[in-house]
Amino acid sequence: MKRVRKAVFPVAGLGTRFLPATKAMPKEMLTVVDRPLIQYAVEEAREAGIEQMIFVTGRGKTALEDHFDLAYELEAVMRGRGKPLDALDGTRLPAGAIASVRQQEPLGLGHAVWCAREIVGDEPFAVLLPDDLMVGTPGCLAQMVEAYGRVGGNIVCVEEVARERTASYGIITPGARDGRLTEVKGLVEKPSPEEAPSNLGVIGRYILQPEVMAVLDAKERGAGGEIQLTDAMAKLIGAQPFHGVTVAAERHDCGDKIGFVKANLALALRRDDVAPALRAYLAEIG
């Protein structure tokens, strides 16, 4: 079984739900406490053993690559002032660890992943959607890589979602269950609550086999007129092992304003440098 060494980060989205904040800044640079969403996702990937990060970006998104580059002037000034550089931990990646390709048109998540096909090549790869901020020890992707080591094939992260919210997710038809692993018998993108085969929704973490790229080549349109990753994955069911894994991690949906504000609070309340003052303030405004 080939090791999962590469991860695709679809980061070309316009972030219209966060306007005006995202007018001139990528939504993945929105900050939870003191680091941007993209950094949480990249740190999670590195912890899981990923060596090559592939950003699928778009126009106006160069801040994402800059964030993981060496900031030569900044470091020189900080050194000159005797300031420690540990605030930059997690942003200085080994040379060549980030590659980027552009998704020229917003044709859907499946299309974004397909844009990375030449860099992914013929090996299994992960996909991380930075909007889903996952907090766990070990991290979400590390838990999925561990499951992958046991069953191989394709793995999606799943979570029970409220019935009335199925139309916001890819939903699985569950098969046999073994602890945290559930066999995936079917997959449908954003079904209505009446049509949903279960309430197990796909969260933004995937381990996929390279064959999904050949399916995406067909550029078939699905829900919302977009080229859906869910539809392409569904075509692999039966031909390759396919499982959903329920991870032991907390999920914050940072694609949504409330989820984003909650994430800031939840993560700040776990930080020794911020929590005491924040708790006092929350008590004060009660």
Ligand code: G1P
């Ligand atoms: C995408 C996927 C969907 C998945 C979701 C997880 O949807 O298409 O299957 O459940 O991410 O966050 P989006 O949130 O981009 O509409």
